[in-house]
Amino acid sequence: MSERYASYEKLKFDWPAERVLRVTMENPGRMNAADAVMHGELVRVWRDIDADPDVSVAMIRGAGDAFSGGGDLDLVRDMTQDFTTLTRVWKEARDLVYNVVNCSKPIVSAMEGPAVGAGLVAGLLADVSIASRTARIIDGHTRLGVAAGDHAAIVWPLLCGLAKAKYYLLLCEPVSGEEAERIGLVSLCAEPEDLHDKALEVAVKLSKGSPSALRFTKYALNNWLRQAGPTFDTSLALEFMGFTGPDVQEGLASLHEKRRPDFDPDSPI
Known part of the structure; x- marks a missing residue:
């Protein structure tokens, strides 16, 4: 493995095929929730x-049976204090979105189990996003008590139209x-x-394509996302403003209850 990735702690790397780098989010016992280290x-x-x-x-997946369990509650609590x-x-959070969008290499995601939080950002912004039939994709912002950012x-x-986006983002x-x-x-x-085999199959096909053709096709298509930049910056500001408000404390208490050791991990979080 290249020294380039030697300093990473919560992201693991392997090469499942020539010129295909697989990134695995790993936070044992927490459904790969993004703590301060993984978030960075x-x-x-x-x-x-x-x-x-x-x-x-590049490929991205979660370790075990979960893709991403959302934000680590210790990190969320620190953000409120x-x-x-x-x-x-x-x-x-802002740089994560723009770095995925601006990465010149195609990205393939393989999502299974819960897919929430910072991991979901990469999962849905990936150039080819693949989900297990039984995956549970959840944008948990309003459940926490902050705006969907x-x-x-x-x-x-x-991706899915304004009506569906409003339904899922408002109701979580x-x-x-x-x-x-x-x-x-x-x-x-x-x-x-079949999820991980399918993701690898897609990644291998992409690895055999013309690098410049793929790079500039991705660049052109992602201009749709770049044009939404002002909307994104506003939504992000509204989200983080919520961390200083009263609703987030109630949301934190509810999420903490659902993440007890005895809570059923197969239930929606």
Whole structure:
């Protein structure tokens, strides 16, 4: 493995095929929830991949049976109590979206189990997003007590239309992989046992394509996302303003209750 990735702690790397780099989010016992370390690593990894001459395609998945369990509750609580932490994470959330969008290498995501929070940003902004039929895609912002920000306002309306985006973002209803494909939220749906093989198959096909053709096709298509920049910046500001309000404390208490050790991990979070 390149020294480029040696300093990462919560992201693991392997090469499942020539010129295909697979990134695995790993936070054992917490459904790969993004703590402060992983959140920062999810921001900078796309810059490292973009600059890596050995990578033609990147893949992202979660360890075990979960893709991403949302934000680590310790980090969320710190954001409500410390302005420095809040502003750091705000900048990271903005940079995460733009770094995924601006990465010149194609990105393939493989989502199974819960897909929430910072991991979901990369999952849905990936150039080819593949979800297990039984995946549970949830934008949990309003359940926490803050406005739906980060990737939500920039990409959900483009992918599945404004009516569906409003329904799922306002209510925080879980979207199965099957339903996500039906409404256009993800590129493909696969059976759980076929998910990672399908993602690798797509990545290998992309790795054999013309690098410049893929790069500039991605660049042109992502201009739709760049044009939504002012909307994204506004939504992000409204989201993080909510962390200083009273509703987030009630949301934190509710989420903490659902993440007890005895809580059923197969239930929507």
